[in-house]
Amino acid sequence: MSARIDPAARGRGTAVVLAVVVLWPMLVLAEFKPWRLFDAGSLDVMAGFLSGFLPPSTAPDFLALLGRATLETLAMATAGTALAWLLAVPLAMASTQALSISRIGPARGLVLGRAARAGVRGALVFLRAIPEVVWALLFVRVLGLGPAAGVLALAITYSGMLGKVYAEILESGDTRAARALLEAGSGRRAALMYGLLPGASQELVSYTVYRWECAVRASVVMGFVGAGGLGQLMDQSMKMLNGGEASMILATFLVLVLLADALSGLLRRVLA
Template identity: 70%
Template sequence: MSAAASPSLRDPAARRRLVGLLAAIVIAWPLLQVSEFRPAALFNPGSLQVIGGFLAGFLPPDTSAGFLALLWRATLETLAMATAGTALALLIAAPLAFVTTRALSVSRIGPGSGRWRGAVVRQLARSVLMVLRAIPEIVWALIFVRALGLGPAAGVLALAVTYGGMLGKVYAEVLESTDTAPARALLEGGAGRLQALFYGLLPNCAQELVSYTVYRWECAVRASVVMGFVGAGGLGQLMDQSMKMLNGGEASSILLVFLLLVLLADALSNALRRLLA
């Protein structure tokens, strides 16, 4: 076989990848310098000794009956906080995502006087979603703790507001990214927007929506740790107390519970995806 007939072993996209890699390095290097990123400092003898001593304090985990009772109660509070907050976030996200999804806009299937009004309503809904997700849940938790006092109720509302904005944005994007032809055909045939949603869009993206919702519930469980440090209750508040008392055994037990909760969320997500397959 001649050299001209042999297939080329050169990657046709090699130059583009190289340019992209160099551009990423040029952009990332100044950012690493500004952030004072010095990973070599972790491997200094003094740093390794401090880290080793700190980690050694986490062993063995505390398994005393009194602490396990507190841990069980805090775990239930965290699960209740995450579940209730995610449920309220769904009540916020679903209507706003429904409004902001352009594929479900009746005014888009033909000329009409309501087109500009639909665009204004969609933009207002997008602005609401942006405001809700722009403020971190820890800030909302501080506000609600001041209004409602210490306890899980503040955490529930903080999660509901922030995650309502996040879920609404992602739901709208998922609905827009799926095949919108069935929904458009239903609207053009005289069906309502809810019919177009349930029969035109959801069958194609239900798995993705459920998977992301379960992932957000998992994030809500983790976020409850941070909110617990400002008095929102749950495992986070118990972790705060253990760390202030320098009780590494209690802290490691709490971290093990968080690992089990993440595994539970993974199993739940996989089960729901198989159910909807």
């Protein structure tokens, strides 16, 4: 009895070959040489560097600064995400086809509706194309050092990210209820609230919390350019070669990420 041949084997093999053909030049251009990490000299350098992080600093003065920096980071991430959400919701409503009234009539508004959605999507591309750290550098020059620059930088970049993903989530679900409401004369807000959100709320909330978690990480990075928070404190500790303080900052950052993950799970269970 001959062995059975997987009918999808040829397609999978072709996909693997194409992936290798495309990936290999990229790895060469990126000078990806992971085996160098295991050279004797590299291992000695990494061991010496990591040993400087132990033990974590528990000095009272430093812990007070760490607490303040943690609150600044949380405030920056939360305020930036909240402002981004306020911008993203109307942009997502304007760019999604599921809430397009022009698609159901009159016909003369179809072209104008498509042009408007294309313009909004172009704006979303622009907002998310420029990294938040670039905006942070600009706002630090305008507003000075501090978390205010980070809040504005996060609000601009994350509004583009949230708006794009919100629109895709709303369009990927069952849109028949929203279309029926629009055809019956309902407005976009009612179609969104009663036609789309019941089936997409979990995914929307989960992605929003995930983006807030990303905002916490991004706020740490922006701290290196003067936007305050844990990043600025980390920059000072690294410049002073104080590994104990740096390891405590990293541990605090890990706790924040774990809390964000727990919050996401809790909200998903509440909305289930």
